[in-house]
Amino acid sequence: MLGPRAWGGPCGQARLKASADDFCVTEVLNLELSGSGEHVWLLLEKREQNTEAVARLLARAAGIRLRDVGYAGLKDRQAVTRQWFSLHLPGREDPDLSSLWSADLRLIEQQRHQRKLQRGAHQANRFAIRLTDLQAERLQLDQRLQTLSRCGVPNYFGPQRFGHAGQNLFEARDWAARGALPPARGKRSRLLSSARSYLFNRVLAARVADGSWQQILDDDCVAFSDSRSHFAASRLAADDPRVKALDVHPTGPLWGQGEPPVDGPILALEQGIAAAEPVVCTWLAAAGLKQERRILRLPIGALTWHYPTADCLQLEFTLPTGCFATVVVRELVSLISSPAGELDSEH
Structure with a gap:
């Protein structure tokens, strides 16, 4: 092909x-997050985890629809990847996602922002x-x-x-x-x-x-x-x-x-x-x-x-x-x- x-x-x-450690990918976002807004943005490090599967885990844990989870792009499953996700939570406190974190899925950073993370938004x-x-x-x-x-x-x-x-x-x-x-x-x-x-x-x-x-x-x-x-x-x-x-x-x-x-x-x-x-x-x-x-x-x-x-x-x-x-x-x-x-x- x-x-x-x-x-x-x-x-x-x-x-x-x-x-998995032989292939590491980090998103370059080039965007300043505001610190406030309806969306919680999460920078996650995942190991041998499919992007869409992680999005489903986040939606379930936060009690929101899958469509309210944003990510910039699909990343390799057989790899260690650092990528951003966003959760649309209008009028709600930050959810407790601690049950999700493990050696294979780790929270690096969390911030609020006004907008959903759109596909292709990273630089x-x-x-x-x-x-x-x-x-x-x-x-x-x-x-x-x-x-x-x-x-x-x-x-x-x-x-x-x-x-x-x-x-x-x-x-x-x-x-x-x-x-x-x-x-x-x-x-x-x-x-x-x-x-x-x-x-x-x-x-x-x-x-x-x-x-x-x-x-x-x-x-x-x-x-x-x-x-x-x-x-x-x-x-x-x-x-x-x-x-x-x-x-x-x-x-x-x-x-x-x-x-x-x-x-x-x-x-x-x-x-x-x-x-x-x-x-x-x-x-x-x-x-x-x-x-x-x-x-x-x-x-x-x-x-x-x-x-x-x-x-x-x-x-x-x-x-x-x-x-x-x-x-x-x-x-x-x-x-x-x-x-x-x-x-x-x-x-």
């Missing part, structure tokens, strides 16, 4: 997530990843890491998006063929996202293959790393330093209703991929999704690394929301015994 690598074959192999995610059972030549790895830090990687949706053995995409195709949507909201969202992600990955794969994934072409539509808005490449100067600085990037389509904001060869490429998947594209538009764009090039913020032992590589870096740490790892090594079903979303 992913396309070609950008920087050559793997430098070796390693194991990802031999234990970025900070990752600390340990690759174990490493079998690779260190000089080659160091050179590759320097390239990734300087140039970024293709911003593929990771295999987590498609489910174990691609099951989400298979189900999405089945529903699309019937022209119907799953009645359950969570499943509907998951399958629509999988289909959109697959089409985006195909466009990105084509541009990695022809070398244009990190070039801004005349007919491109571009966007900044941390913005959902986009604009025509013609508005950029040919020597705009923000392109080289990895602040602004070419984009690819997230399918839905509306006309693509690109032209020429870029439009021909995107329409060609859509034409190969007419049933899926029609299904996405009929579901009410609007055309959106996603950056093709993924900048890796504050990348550092070291080797705690001869067979272990420790990585730390920051990625924008909605991006996948596993596509960074993929440009370094192939993974030993890491089934896709063990990799959850990194949003």
